């Protein structure tokens with residue numbers, strides 16, 4: 159987590175539409191220079207969160223300070239300091255790429271020359287320099303996205319709301335945009351709220367992740383914090399060249415710090431409380447006459463974390479209850495209630 163000033167501070171944000179509750183009591187924060195990822199399936203409430211925090215949508219309940227301002231009474235002032243990339247780029251089809259940027263630049267109080275210069279530089283930055291004077295109506299999805307990203311950055315905002323910034327981009331453009339987001343935060347101290355369905359992108363960029371399901375926040379923290387909350391045991395695979403004999407599995411399971419031991423096709427899988435217990439397990443195998451060819455500790459990745467949170471959220475929804483205290487096989491996540 160960044161040590162910077164509190165840029166977003168919201169509590170209990172709730173918003174319903176006629177179709178139901180889109181966001182239910184969201185509390186989170188972001189500090190200057192942080193990238194916060196909003197994760198969750200379609201309809202989870204990610205875009206609604208961004209629209210609320212940028213003051214373009216009013217909540218039914220809850221409070222927020224964003225860049226020290228109240229988004230709903232000081233929205234115009236706030237939006238002068240924020241940049242937004244919406245899910246569908248929302249460009250004016252009749253204008254060229256550069257004209258789209260100039261128009262927004264003028265609205266934001268830039269001179270025509272300033273808007274042209276900065277817009278031209280950003281289009282170059284996004285590899286769209288040769289299309290600056292072409293009408294947007296013939297652009298591909300990815301080309302539109304690049305122009306919209308340039309537009310979001312035009313006035314050098316302190317806080318960026320980027321809603322699926324890489325969807326529709328080719329791999330090279332995706333890498334450029336991911337690098338750019340990283341450098342905006344790390345080099346320039348900009349704060350970024352990022353909605354994405356790409357877990358790798360979130361893992362690479364975000365200091366903290368907020369995981370939403372059905373409008374409710376089910377977890378918020380660094381990937382490591384969330385993994386530690388979800389799994390208090392540490393899993394290690396042992397390659398013994400053949401399935402572990404039942405006697406060895408029993409022996410391992412009876413070691414005081416081993417929580418679970420099972421045979422696998424090439425050896426055994428053992429759950430221990432801590433990494434430092436792994437050599438003791440290996441020594442026990444060797445003392446029992448087994449040959450240990452390889453030891454393969456399994457560190458959960460972001461996908462493991464996300465799907466464990468999803469499983470817990472689904473189980474809670476099915477049970478009609480609060481999120482449960484543990485997904486199957488884990489010793490107790492402290493998921494956000």
Ligand SMILES: Nc1ncnc2c1ncn2[C@@H]1O[C@H](COP(=O)(O)OP(=O)(O)OP(=O)(O)O)[C@@H](O)[C@H]1O
Nearest residue numbers: 175176177180198199200201202203204205206207
């Ligand atoms: N303007 C609106 N009018 C009516 N319902 C809305 C409106 N905006 C959002 N919703 C509803 O609120 C819920 C959350 O929508 P939201 O757009 O925030 O989801 P999301 O997490 O961004 O999903 P996606 O990954 O598909 O973009 C959905 O059920 C959606 O239908």
Ligand SMILES: [Mg+2]
Nearest residue numbers: 204205245353
């Ligand atoms: Mg969305």
